[in-house]
Amino acid sequence: MTYSEENYLKTIYHLTSMTEEAVSTNAIAEKMDTKASSVTDMLKKLAEKDLVNYIKYQGVSLTENGKLAAKMIVRKHRLWETFLVEKLEFSWDEVHDVAEQLEHIKSEKLINKLDDFLGNPTEDPHGDPIPDAEGRIIKVEKRLLSELEKNQSGICVGVKDTSSDFLKYLDKQEIALGSQIAIIEKETFDNSFKIRVGSKELMISNKIASNLYIQ
Template structure:
């Protein structure tokens, strides 16, 4: 597969991970920042290789082989993120772009050795699950902080937005994976939340709360 084909498979995988139905070419085009006509051309190629189910004007979905290929790309990406953070002291807001390049390395032996070297982690630095060598994923029980009600508490286990700007904001507010978050109250005017993070009180916007995953305590 070409790098471009791998990027498309990964994009379709992410778009369909929270939906049982297919995704539109327009949604893929938006995620890939390209024209719908270019997406259509690529989908035909991927369909010929039996990686996607594609019919014009209908949703696109991954075949079983396409899903496994996508999971292996995601596996490589997230393992490299763990390596960069744990072994090379990169911060969690620096690793995504580098992992985007490293995920295209073809050597299965290298990735499996990397997995063993890291102690077979099940989550990346952003709390996302890492598929194992057979594509199996350990599900993480989590929900968005914005969905909690006052007086509930949880542990931060992931982020929905992995952009550098958002992760730097969390660093500034001292919110990290493993932080205990107590939901105190919600403002009816703008839906901002008053919370405690490891005992420290602060107010965050609903947009921030809608991008933080927690596991209820």
């Protein structure tokens, strides 16, 4: 499988993982910052290899083969991210670009040895689940902080948005995985929140609250 095929597969996996529905050519093009025509070309190729179910004008979804292949790429990506943070002292906002490259290294032995070296982690530094060598994922039930009501609280277990900007913001506010977060006030006007993180209180917008997973 080429580098490019892998990237398409991964994108389709992420776009379909929430909805379960077929995803549109345009959605893929937008996500990958490419043109719809390029996407169409690739979809034909992937369909040929039985990695996607593709019907002209009807969007695309992953076959079982495709799903497994995509999971293996996600597995690699998240294991490498874990390695970068845990062993090489990268911060969680710096790992994405490097992991994007590392995820394409082809060696089953490498990734399984890395998995062992890291102690077979089940989640990456952003709280996302790491598929095991068979593609199994341990699902943890988690909610968005924005779904909590006043006086409810929980522990931050993940982030939805993993952009560098967002992660840097969290670092600045000293919000990390494992942080205890309590809703002090919910502002009905703009749906912003007053929260307590550890011993500090702060205001966060609804957008922030909608990108933090709580357990």
